[in-house]
Amino acid sequence: MAKRKVQFISLLALLIVAGILIGVFTVWKPYQAKTEKPSVINVAINGSLSPLNIVKDKGWLDEELKKYNVTVAWSEFPSGPPLLEALAAKRVDLSFLGDGAALSGQSSGLPFINIALISDGKSLNSLLVHENSEIQTIADLKGKTIAVAKGTTSHVFLLKVLVKNGLTEKDVSLVNLQLQEGLPAFTSGKVDAWVTIEPYPIQLVLQKEARVLAGAEQGILAPATVIARTEFANNHPELVEVYLSVFKRAADYANANKEEVAQLFSELKKIPSEVISEFLNKQNYTIGPVSEDAIEAQQASADLLFENDFIKKKITFTDYVDNAIVKKIK
Incomplete structure (x- = not known):
């Protein structure tokens, strides 16, 4: 009887150890997979005319990512809400959003962060x-x-x-x-x-x-921010930095070559070039850290959306801002 009890305890101990080992390796393997570089990153253009249209047309991001053996899968959405659906399904890693979509997405718990400011949106x-x-x-x-x-x-x-x-x-x-x-x-x-x-x-x-x-x-600010899917940004900050650097290159190019860019945008959106030219003459593309003014405006907007029952959960906008990578961009 004592011998059977010892055998039972030994078997139980063995099963427990085996279970622990299986648990360790089950957790470890996905973690390894997450830190490997992706072969493709998903970049979305959100409705309006932006430097990303130039980046795609010139092939600049594809060119830079070749150094990392990574390619770009481009997509385009008419506005922020449908883009958020794709982000939730992990079909968008990097893009930009206006204030409404950014706030409603974060109130809904979607996993993305605001990593740069591209416009205060005052004239948008x-x-x-x-x-x-x-x-x-x-x-x-x-x-x-x-x-x-x-x-x-x-x-x-x-x-x-x-x-x-x-x-x-x-x-x-x-x-x-x-x-x-x-x-x-x-x-x-x-x-x-x-x-x-x-x-x-x-x-x-x-x-x-x-x-x-x-x-x-x-005088109403409508900040537009560059966004990154949180898991992607945490695991691949070097790729996010490449994206932001190329975005800045395109912004500078648009400001310096308005006639050429007007023609490109006109062809893309089927809008007369004289309309695009007037738009560009009023526009100065930038990219930089999400400013205190932008944060204050976003918080006011979040509170207003909550009061009007458009978002169901109150948010603190600063919880979703990370300027660390954009501060490295020169």
């Missing part, structure tokens, strides 16, 4: 009405139909404009339309107003199809 958004519209003030929007892509920087801009002028989202009728849907809806008269980003306001004003009811004069 405009609220347009028809050229011959009877709407003359923000107060006149009460009861009107407004097209906007919900969850985007334009949505946040609209909320702030309404609040600033004593209205709320409940005072108007919102129609959720992406850029490519909002343009025909507005020009055909199906909606009373449209909140959108440049260069569409410039185009429609030049064509005398719209006038700006609210824009840069509102």
Whole structure:
């Protein structure tokens, strides 16, 4: 009996040790895989005209990543919300987002961080009405139909404009339309107003199809940030640094070669080159650390979105900012 008990205890001890070893190796192997360099990185262009369009056209990122035996898989999205869906599925490693998408994504717990600031967004958004519209003030929007892509920087801009002028989202009728849907809806008269980003306001004003009811004069910041999927940034900071360096190269190139870039953007977006030229003349592309002003603006936007039930969880924006890599870029 004693002998059987000893045998049983010995067998139990052996099973426990085996279980521990299996557990160790089960944990260890994925960790090893995560630290290996990827063969492909996923870079997404988000709607608007940006230095990333130049990077892709020139092949600069592909060229730099050859040194690491890494290639680029490009994708393009009309706005931030659909891009976030791809990021959640690990189909986006690096991109950029406007304030609305960044805040709603982080409130939803999506795993990404803000690693650089590319614009304060002060001149990005405009609220347009028809050229011959009877709407003359923000107060006149009460009861009107407004097209906007919900969850985007334009949505946040609209909320702030309404609040600033004593209205709320409940005072108007919102129609959720992406850029490519909002343009025909507005020009055909199906909606009373449209909140959108440049260069569409410039185009429609030049064509005398719209006038700006609210824009840069509102003084509303709409910071746009470069974002990285958290796991990717933690495991491959050297690749993130390459991405940021190439982004800066493209930003500098755009500022110095506006005529050439206008032609490129015109071909990409099927927008007249004179419209793009006016847009670029007002634009100065930059990249740098996420500033205190941007952080303050983002926190105010996050609080506003929470108060309006657009995001379900309060966030502290600084928890999602990491300027360490961009500070290395010269």
